[in-house]
Amino acid sequence: MPRATVPRTTWETLTEAVRETGGYPTRAQAEHLTRTVLTALGTHLTGDERVALAQSLPPEAGHLIAAQIPLPHPLTAREFVDALSTRLPDSTPATARWDVSSVLTTLSDTIGPALTDQVLSQLPRGYALLFGRAELTVMA
Template sequence: MTAPTLSPLTTPAPPARPAATWTDLITAVREAGQYPTRTEAERVTRIVLAALGGHVTGDERVALAQALPDEAARIIAAQVPAGRPLTALEFVDSIAARTEGATPATARWDVSSVLSALPPLLGTTLVDDILRRLPQGYALLFGRAELGARA
């Protein structure tokens, strides 16, 4: 008698964890933002990911958390969804308000430094999905051109 085999449909595959680590992410942010220390890059990354976690919802939020290193995923998952989506400008202003000594210009730098480090971890399809769910203007923060109005 042979042992029964399970159909691939009955055995869920464990979610794929990203190859990148938290250290890889922080290094990418540090390089993108030209931060003098790892501590500064990590502080900025935590602030921006926490804000982003409240604005990405639904399946995209789950996919975002699954695509990021564990520490980043926990930051995203711990956020309560925002009551309303913020425009890109409002998002940057919210980062300025959360960051001691920040100006709108330094907050935009911080946001762009973190968000532009995410596409290599997330892949084009997930970034496209996230950008479709966010108000217009976020593409620039992710390091992409936004050439036209959305349909």
């Protein structure tokens, strides 16, 4: 069972970090993107990792993760970005990838490498790049 953690940041700090990472002109735009991406991410996580992630984030962000019903099968990274591009105003596949990566890279920086590894363990290959990490493969 995961132990309760104290959020490392506030909602304002988190969304300001997304604004800076993505180069967005306003925090309102960064807040909208953060809400949209975290809501979608919440549909991909289950179990202890989901609980630990929600607890490590500010309550506003943790609720976005915890309130979602997990999908039976997570989308591939490309499908995830494509699905989000339909929910983001004036989005193209390239801008949607930038937006998703801006939020998830900031999320990774916020929660730290150990929890990021746990989250990535639940997602299909390809998500590491969205979290600002190299996609490592094991050579046989």
